[in-house]
Amino acid sequence: MTLITIPQRNDANSAPNPTLKGHKLLIAIPLDFPPSILEAIASQFPDLQIVSQKLEWGQRTIACSADEWKDVTLLMTFAGLPTPEEAPKLQLVQLVSAGANHVLESPLFKDTDVIFCTANGVHG
Numbered sequence: 001m002t003l004i005t006i007p008q009r010n011d012a013n014s015a016p017n018p019t020l021k022g023h024k025l026l027i028a029i030p031l032d033f034p035p036s037i038l039e040a041i042a043s044q045f046p047d048l049q050i051v052s053q054k055l056e057w058g059q060r061t062i063a064c065s066a067d068e069w070k071d072v073t074l075l076m077t078f079a080g081l082p083t084p085e086e087a088p089k090l091q092l093v094q095l096v097s098a099g100a101n102h103v104l105e106s107p108l109f110k111d112t113d114v115i116f117c118t119a120n121g122v123h124g
Contacts, residue, residue: 021047025074026064029096030057055080081108090114098122 017023025041025048027033033052041050049071055062055078062080064072069086076094079102084090091114095103098120103109109116 018045019047020045023047023073024049024051024071025076026062026068026072027052027076028055028062028080029076029078030055030059031096079103081106084108084112084114092117095119 023045027050029052032054038050038052041048051068051072053063058079060079060081062077062082064082064086066086069082071089072082072087073089073091074094075081075087075090075092076096078096081093081103082090084107087108090108090112093103093108093114093116095116095118098118100109100116100118103116108114
């Protein structure tokens, strides 16, 4: 498995952050996430805080408190998205789907500069 580094926002004070210190990844997908993959991510990015929860397919609400959302900078999901106000530090959303048509009308997609990535090309 190859993991990529997360792009930093264009900020004159940004410095390389290979351990992802200060970042929090929320994994909210409709699959059981294998512990071995979580361990591989933690090994490559030792300062990354990782939180995960299982959603049902098509579920669009991620059950997180305001306190949990406030520090999320990275989100992996199928369809569950917060409002821009719920996740003020969110920088990147990785969709586990090949397309993004199911999130195009979301305020997070339409009204913010959050980066969205799809899994186009990775499904066998």
